Amino acid sequence: MRLYGVTAEGHSAVVHVHGYDPYFYVQAPKEINENICQEIAETLNRRMAERVDSSKKTSNGQYIRYVEMEYKQTIWNYRQEDFVKFLKISTVWPQHVTTARSILENGIQISNLGTRTFLTYESNVVFVMRYMVDAGIVGANWITLPANQYLTRSNPNTTCQFEMDVMWQKLISHDPDGDWLKIAPLRILSFDIECAGRKGCFPEPDKDPVIQIANWVTIQGMDTPIVKNIFTLKSCAAISGAEVHSFEDESEMLQGWRDFVIACDPDILTGYNIVGFDIPYLMDRAKALKVASFPVLGRMKNSKTKIKKTTFSSAQMGTRETNEISIDGRVIFDVLQAIQREYKLHSYTLNSVCAKFLGEQKEDVHHSIISDLQNGDAESRRRLAVYCLKDAYLPQRLLDKLMFIYNYVEMARVTGVPIGWLLVRGQMLKVMSQLLRKARSKGLLLPNLKVESTDEKFEGAIVIEPKKGFYSDPIATLDFASLYPSIMMAHNLCYSTLVSKEDLRTNKFNFTPEQITVTPHGDTFVKPSVKKGILPEILDELLAARKRAKADLKKATDPIMKAVLDGRQLALKVSANSVYGFTGAQVGKLPCLEISSSVTAFGREMIELTKAKVEAHYTVANGYKHDSVVVYGDTDSVMIKFGENRERWMIDETMKLALSAADFVNTSFVKPIKLEFEKVYYPYLLMNKKRYAALLWTNPDKFDKMDCKGIETVRRDNCGLVRTMVDTCLKTILMQRDPNAAAEYVKGVIRDLLMNKVDISELIITKALHKSEEDSKSAQAHVVLAARMKERDPNTAPVLGDRVPYVIIKGPKGAKAFEKAEDPIFVLENNLPIDVQHYLDHQLSQPILRLFEPILDKPQSLLSGDHTRQISLSTPTTGGLMKFVKATKTCLGCRTPLKDERATVCEHCKPKEVLFKVAVRSIDNLNHMQTQFAKLWTQCQRCQGSLHMEVICTSRDCPIFYRRRKAHKDLIEAQKTAERFSLSW
């Protein structure tokens, strides 16, 4: 086994660890003795030799190192007896554990005892974790090799600066505390590649060359990069501040980059979507070009980078396909993966992520232009190189801005998992790691239970039926702090405290009622006085550590230390919350539905109890001004209205009442369960379950922010108009407390929509084009459209993986929705009419109804009425009847068709008065267009980072893109109109 790392001085190091053998346990038969151990070892070894695949065959035919007796106890169910005998079975290779396990589970013949089957313990623990648990090492840990206890290799196998051999027990692992809290000076390489695709196709590695690779190397904790360079195919003009390495031959360039990676020796490889695209592409391309040594990117000499396609699924993330890439000794930290994990966003393109987190738009160069730039000269390739460098730089900025390194290092330390696993594996592993550590210290073993899917319906958290409405009184919110962890702690819920049904029936332990807790779900757990559970202990420690971290955070002054501590407290919180999920995951490592169901049952009971107590106590009868009402309750919070709207209810009064209510209710809960008063919502718009919006107050003087739950502003298949509308409505309702103004505003939006006054960029819906969909030719709007666009112009048509933006246009009567999708640019250029009714019915109406249901008696009235009567459509310039239409100039004053094509106005409008007005109007219009045009284009000129080069960005995610197009077109129109007055501008 090898440990990779860096020294405090920043030198890379590898430690070869020796003497650690893989092992697992089985419960020993009662009759066990030395001889039987020996016999089991031999039998198992023999059976193994028959069973293992050729790839796992050892040369000497030895598979089992030893079988030993140890005294241990299972974590499963409460037991009174002391430690019992277990067999520790150690294998030669980690891969042998699975084979040995299945042999033992199926039963082996033992003389005198007959065939026995065994339940195995901890046989599903990954070897690396096994080692880390035993050696007390956590992820991102500092380790000391004591002097004279290690050997330095004279003949290194790796490219690290230090290479040592050591016995596994000799390492000293330091708890991340005090001086050992600091983060190692990790070397981070952020890179991005550009490929020259053929026209109309997404680049394919066996055909299309890699043309540039930009690199940005930084040391964790330092502001300025140590290396900025770019590898280019063919010459490239110099770039200030970055080295340019040009190659005439692509194989040489790939080879050059590989050599660079080895020489630069980064600990972390990062970039945007490098796992999904850049690394696999480079690997495949190197293979196509037969650059044999390219895949050796890791620190082990001769060890090739491996890519495995996997489907990754977890309760938190859902199922998605990813590549599992392993490069020896380097962590692959794909910023895209991290952001997908941590944030729920409308779009995950680098552009929109940057817009969101860095507040800047990113230039986006279309594939077709990339090839053109590459085929130009050294200057045009330089242009591309600058763009490519920026793409390598942005992931680094995101890494810094979002504190990913700090947060992930701390998460690795808290949960004890190597940092590289955090991005690619689920929550489960982290809990497992902690559980193993804790269990080990207690001599407890985790059984590897066969997963049985139960039919038991899992009852979720309770939701008190919301009393929908718009509350213009302050609503106090009481929250249970860390609800599920505190329930588990309060009631001592654990594997090791669960009394089995069997034991209860036989009354094996003779419990008195004081000794046990029967949960609302009907399961029995012993009280801490009998035996303290492991899970509560883990949680206890996590929450105590979090408290400490928060206290330290308050004291800390150094911004970096603050970042570390904040990352730590966050990691601790997330870890504590995931313990509950671990016990409830039915296909998990160690599910225990008794625990998870009991937790939720307790939660439900507590919410109901809170409601009952508050409503019974805070009444007029008890001397309060009003009867209190719980308007809504969800999982871990209760919303209470203490007052009626008869007089002006002050926020601070509500806060006082809420504080006292929290104390009052808390008396009936077991510690550490605690109901806390956190915030007041005022005003409060309660739309439905898990769907509300309010202003949040934590002090009576000023509200903190607008808090929205479950409101569809982030759904991707909504157009921008819906988002802006919902947003503005909420602000009008909550901040100006003027629901009528919001209703008027909505009417205005509908009117504008019907009058064709809404900017097209606000009507765009985007969907990604996936492989399966293209193949199946399924009738989805964006798929059909992509095919159509390909017919028009294969160069600019969206290719696989692209997001396809579209708008819905008016189609022939009875046309299917998917037939009416159209490319926004095509729509702009041809003046195609938008199907405004579709937008009204399918995009706007639902959110409007939901939003106004609690406010208006008849929210439907917003969708019809005066403001929906006027409809204006643009006249298309192509298609349908337009082929037979001859455009006639009309009078600018009254739109009467003109006989004289050169005239500006008709005879009736000729009088100076009218002409004059018409002229002023057209000038005003022209001015507006000119202002827009100038603002938009100068912004793009600034954004792209050069004044002297043309803007080539076609980022469709950028709100400017379509407006820019439109401004251009509108200005030309306005100019034409103005010219009819023979104006010279």
Add this chain to the structure above:
Amino acid sequence: MDDEKLLYNECDIIFQLDRTDIDCDFSTKFVTQQKSLAAQYADVYYLRLMTLKHGLLDEARSKCKVYKPANRILDLEVGQKSMIVGTLLKVMKFRPNILDEFNKDVENISNESFKRNHYSSDDDYVIMEDESGRVNLRFPEDNNMARMLVTGVILAAYGQLGEDGTFQVDELQNPGLPPQIPTAGKMEGEPKIILVSGLELGNPDSDPLAVDMLVDYITGNLGGVETFQESAKVAKVIIAGSSCFFSSENRSSALYRKADPSQTRANQKETANPVRELDLLLTRLSSSVAVDILPGAGDPSNVFMPQQPFHNCLLPSANTYSSFRPTTNPCAKEEGVIIIGTSGQNVEDIQRCSEVEDPLDVMQNLLQWRHLAPTAPDTLPCFPVKDEDPFILPHCPHIFFAGNQKTFGSRTIDGEKGQKSLLVSVPSFSRTKTAVEVDVRTLTATPISFGTEAFHQD
């Protein structure tokens, strides 16, 4: 219609004033011929750089031996004392970003930059860029050069490239005053030009009496014989922009998502009044004296600089006089003395983007930068020209004015090659009730106030 115009002298019969005449043929320098929008703003910068770069390089070569002229920013070598020419880009955090208008968050609206009209701040930094690349400029600590600079100016920087990739500037060199064409011969009499700006007809706060007195003064209807004689010397009136005023509500037709569809019609009515008033005023003036009018901010003309002349149909009555000439903004007159002037948007924009406040300083800088509107297109809308940057000054004007300033001011500057130029800051009439009288022969400027509370003529 031009052909039908009455000859200037023929219409000058009402008062029989013996007007001193100077030739007044404003050139077509700022008339935008191009209609196509195919070009991008990059071309504007490129043209500008190409036009001004060589002069600067040549000058530097002849002048200074210590610094090695670099042809391109990319050719700069670390540690080498060099001279480099490029376009400046000032990165201002308060420069409005149109993206913010789209992300209309409440947080954003309360954001400082949203309301702020002054973009320059201490956090700004300056980048120099040429066609090859860009480099950050660092100025000596005690020097506030950076505060005076704006985007779009072409300068030469002397200094050296540091290890960190920034260019440490020792000195900046601007192109300097352009060469001047000498005035053609001696001028007869004392020709005077009246400069006035910011009449803001239609502004409820402005004083109609003052405007009336101004017109009376020019037409010789004010005061006694002395005044009458003074008036007679006025050869020309130049109205430098912002002649009309529209309340902000009336301009909102373009605003996004306005609920009331009847709004636009009401607008037209409103718009008509100030322009109609202006037409009457111009008719009165033109009947007596030659009048040039520049469009300016708020006037019914295009927004893009250069603004094009008022259209015939807007000022139908004044247009019947050949003495009336709507001109472009900026305007230029290139015979006899050369007069160049603007309605002030260029100056105002530079004040906004830098820490230079005095309009005369700004104007002096403009002449030395040889450019009338460097901040176009960045913060001042302009046409994306592709053949020539019209704002480049090939010749140094004898009179250079900017309208709509806060106060009156004038300054005479002398160039190294004998250039002499009068800078005039023409105050906004509606705010100051002051016009400016310029003596073309002596190149002096005098303010004339028509304040009703303290009237004096000086």
